[in-house]
Amino acid sequence: xxFPVKIAVAGINGRMGRAILPLLQADPGFAFIGGIGRPGAxxxxxxxxSAAIEAADVILDFTTGAAAAELAGLSAAAGxxxxxxxxxxxxxxxxxxxxxxxxxxxILRSGNFSIGLNMLLGLVSQAARALPANAWDIEILEAHHxxxxxxxxxxxxxxxxxxxxxxxxxxxxxxxxxxDGITGERPPGEIGFAVxxxxxxxxxxxxxxxxxxxxxxxxxxxxxxxxxxxxALAAARWITGRAPGEYDMQDVLGLAAAL
Numbered sequence: 001x002x003f004p005v006k007i008a009v010a011g012i013n014g015r016m017g018r019a020i021l022p023l024l025q026a027d028p029g030f031a032f033i034g035g036i037g038r039p040g041a042x043x044x045x046x047x048x049x050s051a052a053i054e055a056a057d058v059i060l061d062f063t064t065g066a067a068a069a070e071l072a073g074l075s076a077a078a079g080x081x082x083x084x085x086x087x088x089x090x091x092x093x094x095x096x097x098x099x100x101x102x103x104x105x106x107i108l109r110s111g112n113f114s115i116g117l118n119m120l121l122g123l124v125s126q127a128a129r130a131l132p133a134n135a136w137d138i139e140i141l142e143a144h145h146x147x148x149x150x151x152x153x154x155x156x157x158x159x160x161x162x163x164x165x166x167x168x169x170x171x172x173x174x175x176x177x178x179x180d181g182i183t184g185e186r187p188p189g190e191i192g193f194a195v196x197x198x199x200x201x202x203x204x205x206x207x208x209x210x211x212x213x214x215x216x217x218x219x220x221x222x223x224x225x226x227x228x229x230x231x232a233l234a235a236a237r238w239i240t241g242r243a244p245g246e247y248d249m250q251d252v253l254g255l256a257a258a259l
Contacts, residue, residue, distance in 0.1 A: 004031040005240050008052035008081075010071060011062035012045070013037055015147075016086060020060065020229040029237065049074070056081045058236045065090035069097040076101035082242065084235045085109040086228075088154030099246060106242040110249045111154025113231030117205065117220045118249045121162045124207050124218055128166030131216075133189035136209045138163050143196035143204040151195045152177060159207055160191050 007024060011017045012035025024032050033055050034047030052059055053074060058081055061068045068087040075083055085098070088111045098107060112118070128138065140163075142156040152160075157171070164171040167189070176192045186192075196204075203222035208215055222228070231249065238252045 004029055005237060006031045006033050006055060006057045007236060008033050008036060008047065008056040008059045009062070010036040010049070010052070010059055010067070011087075014062055015225060016062035016228060016232070019225040020062075020232060023226065023229050023233060027233065030233070053078050053081065057240055058082045058084060060084045060086070060232055060236060062086045065094045069094035072098045072101035072105075072107060076104040080105055082106040082239045083108070084232060084239060086111075086113060086232060088157075089150030102246040103244055105244050106239050106247065107245075108235050108239045108247040108249075108252070110235070111158045112203075113228045113235060113249060114203075114220070114222060115227070115231055115234075115249075115253065117155060117222075118231075118253055118255065120205070120207075120218060120220045121158060121250065122255050124159055125162040125166040127207075127209055127216065127218065128163040131209050131211075133167055136211050137186060137190065137192075139192045139194065139208040139210065141194045141196075141204075141206045141208065143198065143201050145200050145202065146197050148197060151197065152193045153195075153203070153205075155203065155205055156193055156195075159205060160193065163191055163207065 007030050009017050009020060012021065017035060024030050034052060035045050036049050036052050037046050049071065059071065059075065061071055061083055065087050068085045072083055075081060082105055085107060098109065101107060140156050140159050142153050144153055160171045160175060164174060171191065174189050174191050176190050202225055206217055206219040208217050235249060235252050239247060
């Protein structure tokens with residue numbers, strides 16, 4: 001690994017881009033080479049995507065699923081740079097394109113870069129493994145600001161995947177993303193989601209394990225967007241020089257074995 005690590009940020013004018021920039025500029029281990037804005041955007045510190053791909057060691061991407069998948073393909077074709085992707089709301093074909101790109105470059109993708117939240121993922125998996133599906137229901141509750149465009153959040157889906165993995169199944173086979181009207185009794189083993197969008201909520205996530213006589217709640221509250229920015233920079237530092245492949249924050253924190 002060479003220092004400083006040259007970083008570009010896609011989605012520099014978004015909430016995460018604005019949160020990352022001051023931390024990035026203050027860290028001598030990084031060199032900020034420019035931000036990538038929307039097509040046609042102009043302004044101080046902005047560079048075009050092709051220049052970023054050529055110059056950066058790592059691109060932090062906080063755009064959209066479609067834009068991140070396109071960037072992954074272009075970066076893979078160029079043989080680099082590495083990518084840290086924080087976009088959410090991916091379509092299946094976009095995930096496939098990212099997986100294809102990861103055969104050529106290292107890509108770390110996470111719906112949440114909080115260290116505390118990633119610790120919660122391990123706890124949820126362990127609880128789901130210990131509490132039998134025929135006696136304990138699982139519900140995932142999440143709340144975010146009113147400008148968030150996808151639901152459930154990427155983080156909520158990560159928690160659902162951790163719970164499903166703990167029970168030895170896939171989330172797709174047991175998830176219930178909404179309830180409306182006469183839904184009938186809840187089937188055993190179902191993992192439900194409830195979503196709130198309001199105001200400026202940074203991020204609230206709770207996982208309820210509910211039996212007939214008791215409820216266990218595991219939760220995490222985001223108090224400041226800077227925690228996501230610090231985690232994303234830790235991911236950028238970790239992925240520099242890695243072999244091609246798909247990674248996540250569990251790898252960065254050494255917690256992958258817990259899931």
